[in-house]
Each structure stands twice: as C-alpha cells, then as structure tokens.
Amino acid sequence: MFDESQDLPRGTLDLMILKVLSLDPMHGWGIIKRIRNLSRDVFRVNQGSLYPALQRLTKKGWVTADWRVTENSRRARYYTLTKGGLQKLDEERRAWEVSTSAVGRVLEATS
16 A cells, blocks of 8 residues: 555656546545545545645646535535646556556566
C-alpha cells in the first residue's frame, strides 16, 4: 500500500488523476475514493497531495474546475478533463506502458 510515507514514481499521481477524470467529472474527495477503489486499496492519496496536483493540472490547462452541488447537497469544486488533458493522458499512458514494459524485461532477466 502506498500512502504519504511512500513516494509514487514521478508523474504517477497526475496520470491517475487524468485517468479518473476521463471517466467522470468529480470533486476532490471523489477522486481520492476512486483512485483508492480502482487500485484495490493500494494507493491512498491524501488531500495534501491531491489538491496541489489538481492546481498544477489546472494551470497546465488539462483540467478545469467549477463549483457544483454534490449528491449530499454540499458545494464542491468539480474537476473536468479538457481536450488537452485527454491528449496528455494518451501520451502519458503510452510512455507508462513503454517504461513499465522495459522495467519488466529487466526484472525478468536471468543472466
């Protein structure tokens, strides 16, 4: 399980946020829960990591944010993936697949 005491590989949190937002627009707590659920409780992202990442992604134009009412009748910022964010997700996913495949080949080496 990864939490605040363990570092994710660089760019992994951004990649996971972009992926989760490609499924549905959602508020911060929803993003945290979705990452935790999709990772089968391996990744536990806290607010102190999530919100700076969302600000970074918003500044880059990959995510937009607007105020909405949640299912519990509370106001919350909802984050939505932009067209540029979807393109970035595709680029990062391809790079991730190349990198993890290469690491896998190294780890499987027998000589």
